[in-house]
Amino acid sequence: MTRWNDAVNQAGELPDFLYIDGQRVRDALLDVIETHDPASGVLLGSVPAGSRQSIDDAVAAARAALHGPWGDINPRERGRLMWRAGEAIRDQIDRLALVETLDSGKPMRDARAGVERTADYFCYYAGIVDKLEGTTVPLGRDKICFTEKVPIGVTGHIIPWNVPINMVARGLGPALACGNTAVIKPAEDTPLSALMVVEILEQAGIPPGVVNIVTGHGAVAGQALAEHPDVRHVTFTGSVATGKSVMIAAAQHIASVTLELGGKSPHVIMADADLDRAVPDILKAVFSNSGQICSAGSRLLVERGIQDELVTALVAKSEALRLGHGLDDPDMGPLISARQLNAVTGFAERAMQRGIEFASGGKPVIVEGCEQGHFFAPSIALNVPADDELARDEVFGPVLSVIPVDSLEQAIEIGNDSDYGLAAGIHTRDISKAMRYARAIEAGQVYINGYHAAGDTVPFGGMKHSGVGREKGLAALDAYYEVKSITVSL
Numbered sequence: 001m002t003r004w005n006d007a008v009n010q011a012g013e014l015p016d017f018l019y020i021d022g023q024r025v026r027d028a029l030l031d032v033i034e035t036h037d038p039a040s041g042v043l044l045g046s047v048p049a050g051s052r053q054s055i056d057d058a059v060a061a062a063r064a065a066l067h068g069p070w071g072d073i074n075p076r077e078r079g080r081l082m083w084r085a086g087e088a089i090r091d092q093i094d095r096l097a098l099v100e101t102l103d104s105g106k107p108m109r110d111a112r113a114g115v116e117r118t119a120d121y122f123c124y125y126a127g128i129v130d131k132l133e134g135t136t137v138p139l140g141r142d143k144i145c146f147t148e149k150v151p152i153g154v155t156g157h158i159i160p161w162n163v164p165i166n167m168v169a170r171g172l173g174p175a176l177a178c179g180n181t182a183v184i185k186p187a188e189d190t191p192l193s194a195l196m197v198v199e200i201l202e203q204a205g206i207p208p209g210v211v212n213i214v215t216g217h218g219a220v221a222g223q224a225l226a227e228h229p230d231v232r233h234v235t236f237t238g239s240v241a242t243g244k245s246v247m248i249a250a251a252q253h254i255a256s257v258t259l260e261l262g263g264k265s266p267h268v269i270m271a272d273a274d275l276d277r278a279v280p281d282i283l284k285a286v287f288s289n290s291g292q293i294c295s296a297g298s299r300l301l302v303e304r305g306i307q308d309e310l311v312t313a314l315v316a317k318s319e320a321l322r323l324g325h326g327l328d329d330p331d332m333g334p335l336i337s338a339r340q341l342n343a344v345t346g347f348a349e350r351a352m353q354r355g356i357e358f359a360s361g362g363k364p365v366i367v368e369g370c371e372q373g374h375f376f377a378p379s380i381a382l383n384v385p386a387d388d389e390l391a392r393d394e395v396f397g398p399v400l401s402v403i404p405v406d407s408l409e410q411a412i413e414i415g416n417d418s419d420y421g422l423a424a425g426i427h428t429r430d431i432s433k434a435m436r437y438a439r440a441i442e443a444g445q446v447y448i449n450g451y452h453a454a455g456d457t458v459p460f461g462g463m464k465h466s467g468v469g470r471e472k473g474l475a476a477l478d479a480y481y482e483v484k485s486i487t488v489s490l
């Protein structure tokens with residue numbers, strides 16, 4: 001335990017405040033929310049449970065900044081500030097990655113990659129700020145008509161716990177690039193990195209009020225943010241149930257939403273696939289971040305003839321995966337919380353009660369030195385009926401459901417028979433099959449012969465219950481500006 005306590009000490013003083021209008025707010029009247037290392041159970045710190053009033057204050061600050069300093073900065077300077085912020089984040093990668101690992105349980109290499117991607121979001125969107133051009137519309141000789149992209153206003157960002165620092169930057173990058181201001185509500189389980197990022201933005205020269213953070217409970221601070229009449233756009237990542245309530249809250253004041261709500265993504269392996277390439281890819285697609293990824297390839301649709309060979313290889317490799325504390329850079333860290341561990345365990349136990357066989361895993365594991373950690377074994381469930389809960393619902397843990405299929409057509413039919421439509425993958429040497437699948441599958445992102453191969457500059461988002469709108473890349477900008485047309489009669 002001492003080792004983990006030493007790591008917490010090494011992280012230095014951790015943020016314990018709300019950040020509103022450039023002020024660190026510590027209000028003795030507010031309850032606090034403790035945050036723990038999910039691998040060791042060690043207490044990291046605590047943050048205030050922001051109230052409705054805290055949200056009101058943060059939105060008022062964001063509004064004032066919109067009409068004040070941020071609105072006055074010319075686009076080129078805004079871009080420079082964002083670039084500087086990105087580079088400042090990169091400069092602090094060691095501490096940010098340490099805290100992200102401690103707060104979320106991720107392996108250190110993933111936390112470091114996450115910080116790099118966070119910096120990249122700021123730098124990528126910094127480059128577009130002075131290129132957000134409008135158009136001219138021909139209306140004849142006696143009129144001049146042109147359009148401008150104008151900020152939408154105060155944006156609200158409700159952040160999940162699975163990739164906390166990235167999600168902050170994923171929404172903030174395009175929002176700030178378009179000239180908006182922001183109020184962020186981090187997840188209760190992982191509030192620290194968002195607060196650290198905002199302190200770096202301050203050092204980089206982003207004016208007070210432009211980015212505000214209110215930590216707190218979803219049902220209070222999150223709900224208040226989505227409901228706030230002065231919030232013009234809400235960006236939310238999380239569960240379908242909470243996404244619906246955010247959408248309803250935003251509808252009450254006609255605010256737009258970007259919703260990223262998870263999935264049950266099909267990963268198809270055809271008999272002609274290169275299995276040496278497919279096997280590590282399948283495992284990475286489902287076990288990265290301990291399966292706590294919205295786009296995880298959690299439904300494996302395998303052409304029946306290669307099922308035995310493939311499953312044997314997958315089981316051997318998954319049983320060799322090393323679980324441990326993120327600081328030891330294991331193959332897999334813990335789940336985020338006891339609640340999530342219970343939820344994942346419940347899925348596995350119910351599946352077993354229905355007679356589903358697990359070729360590996362299917363239960364929590366105790367890791368030496370991390371006995372308080374929320375670890376679940378990498379798990380492979382066989383012959384899962386396509387209509388079973390395990391094949392339909394998002395487990396959000398390291399559980400792969402293997403479903404045999406007889407043809408590409410059947411894979412497409414089963415793949416599309418889902419409420420979700422976030423991501424999809426296929427391994428085959430036949431480009432025609434790959435493209436037929438890519439065209440037919442209902443998913444926002446499709447990967448051929450390499451799951452998750454698209455990076456953060458590629459539009460990302462879901463169809464059906466997986467969400468509304470697109471994040472990442474230039475497509476993300478569309479949510480953050482209004483098109484205003486101005487017509488002059490000569």
Ligand code: NDP
Nearest residue numbers: 159160186187188217218222223238239242261262294396
């Ligand atoms: P939620 O959707 O409840 O939480 C996501 C965010 O929304 C958190 O910041 C949460 O705050 C906030 N929130 C909660 N209730 C409200 C509300 N009424 N109004 C506004 N904001 C709210 O997810 P959970 O953490 O409960 O996880 C449950 C399941 O959701 C997971 O098992 C997984 O299936 C899915 N999920 C999907 C994610 C994805 O990437 N698409 C990410 C995370 C979860 P607080 O932390 O205080 O609860």
